[in-house]
Amino acid sequence: MHIIFNTSRACLLVLLFAGANSLHGQQTRSGLALDKAASSAPVARGSLKVFSEPAGAEILLNTKAMGITPLKIINIDAGEYKLSLRLQGFTPYETSIKILANETQNLSLALKAVEQPLPPPAPVFATITVATTPTGAALSINDQPVGTTPFRCDTMAPGPYKLRLELEGYDPLEGSVMLKAGETRPVEKKMIRQYGTLAVATTPPGAALSLNDQPSGTTPYKNEKLLPGNYALLLELPGYTNIYESIVMFKDTAISRQFALSHSAAWQDSVKAFALAKSKHGRVVRRVWFACLAAAAAGTGYYFDTQVAAAADRQDQIQTDYRAATTDFSTYQERYSNAGKKVKDNSKVRNILYSVAGAFALCFVISIPF
Numbered sequence: 001m002h003i004i005f006n007t008s009r010a011c012l013l014v015l016l017f018a019g020a021n022s023l024h025g026q027q028t029r030s031g032l033a034l035d036k037a038a039s040s041a042p043v044a045r046g047s048l049k050v051f052s053e054p055a056g057a058e059i060l061l062n063t064k065a066m067g068i069t070p071l072k073i074i075n076i077d078a079g080e081y082k083l084s085l086r087l088q089g090f091t092p093y094e095t096s097i098k099i100l101a102n103e104t105q106n107l108s109l110a111l112k113a114v115e116q117p118l119p120p121p122a123p124v125f126a127t128i129t130v131a132t133t134p135t136g137a138a139l140s141i142n143d144q145p146v147g148t149t150p151f152r153c154d155t156m157a158p159g160p161y162k163l164r165l166e167l168e169g170y171d172p173l174e175g176s177v178m179l180k181a182g183e184t185r186p187v188e189k190k191m192i193r194q195y196g197t198l199a200v201a202t203t204p205p206g207a208a209l210s211l212n213d214q215p216s217g218t219t220p221y222k223n224e225k226l227l228p229g230n231y232a233l234l235l236e237l238p239g240y241t242n243i244y245e246s247i248v249m250f251k252d253t254a255i256s257r258q259f260a261l262s263h264s265a266a267w268q269d270s271v272k273a274f275a276l277a278k279s280k281h282g283r284v285v286r287r288v289w290f291a292c293l294a295a296a297a298a299g300t301g302y303y304f305d306t307q308v309a310a311a312a313d314r315q316d317q318i319q320t321d322y323r324a325a326t327t328d329f330s331t332y333q334e335r336y337s338n339a340g341k342k343v344k345d346n347s348k349v350r351n352i353l354y355s356v357a358g359a360f361a362l363c364f365v366i367s368i369p370f
Contacts, residue, residue: 044078044101050085051108057087072104087111123182126156130163130187137167137191167191169225171251193252195225200233202259207237235259239267286367294360301353307346315339 050059052069059066059073061081066073069085078101085093090111097105130139132149139151142162146153149165158181165173170191179185200209202219209221211231216223219235228249235243240261247255263271318339322332 045075046078046099046101047104048073048076048097048099049104049106050083051106052085052087053108053110054087054090057085057090057093057111060084060086083107085109085111089114124157125154126158126179126181127152127154127184128156128161128177128179128187129184130165130189132165132167132188133190134167137165137170137189140164140166163187165189165191169194194227196228196249196251197224197254198222198226198231198247198249199254199256200235200259201257202235202237202261204237204261207235207240207243207259207261210234210236233257235261237261240264283367287364290360290364290367294357294364297353297357297360301350301357304346304350304353308343308350311339311343311346315343 049072130151200221207219231247233245318336
């Protein structure tokens with residue numbers, strides 16, 4: 001009984017489901033028929049299938065995104081469209097298509113990959129630059145002369161190289177370098193001079209200079225090519241004390257010396273003797289001058305003294321004549337006055353000259369001890 005009941009219930013459910021589906025189908029078709037009847041001008045539509053190689057490209061119809069390939073697009077209004085495909089790493093594709101009513105178009109497109117720039121080739125050369133202080137050194141690489149410094153070469157094959165630098169007056173330099181492809185290897189060297197430099201100056205200048213008893217010149221002195229070693233320096237200048245000094249010269253070394261020369265004892269004695277002789281001579285000259293000036297002043301004073309005496313005698317004579325005269329008394333008076341004036345003037349000059357003579361005589365006496 002239980003089995004029969006279950007079977008009957010299952011059959012009932014099947015019949016109910018079938019009846020519902022039949023009723024639904026009748027409503028959809030009716031609706032479509034009603035729509036068609038209501039539409040006086042139905043819209044024509046078509047379909048489009050798009051495939052791309054590779055797949056996964058974005059599809060745009062008139063700039064409207066539709067999806068990615070592969071894709072079938074249905075219910076597209078008939079007409080002209082602009083179709084675009086976009087895929088990263090590939091050149092965008094664009095074309096014009098025409099959708100026809102009630103037709104399906106199939107498009108299969110191969111996208112072109114964007115050309116990527118090729119990676120730069122691996123370097124196969126190395127670069128070497130060689131600089132020296134001072135410049136101008138001859139450079140040899142693997143015993144082959146290649147030029148002078150500063151030097152640069154951008155096409156050196158990778159590997160070991162032997163370098164040699166030569167410059168006149170300097171020690172040659174040798175070395176090795178390992179170059180790797182793509183690298184720039186700078187090489188900088190300071191050249192070592194084979195000689196030293198000696199500079200000597202004196203105050204006063206003009207001293208004779210000798211090195212190891214060999215005359216080498218006069219001060220100011222400079223030698224830029226002095227070989228390394230020990231040197232005995234001698235400076236000589238008449239009237240000055242000789243200077244001796246030991247100098248040790250090394251390669252690529254500059255030595256500078258400044259000397260203040262001092263007068264020798266003999267020169268100082270000679271200067272003193274000359275000064276003494278000059279002093280004695282000066283004293284004699286002074287005495288002679290004082291004596292001469294005193295004598296000249298005294299002699300001139302004596303001359304004016306005689307003039308005073310003569311004028312006084314004339315004055316006495318005029319006075320005698322005046323006493324004996326009987327007329328022209330005014331003339332005698334004038335002559336007497338003139339003679340008296342001359343006596344007075346000459347007496348004044350005489351007195352001054354005698355005073356000067358006395359002063360010079362006193363100077364003469366005072367200068368005797370000095």
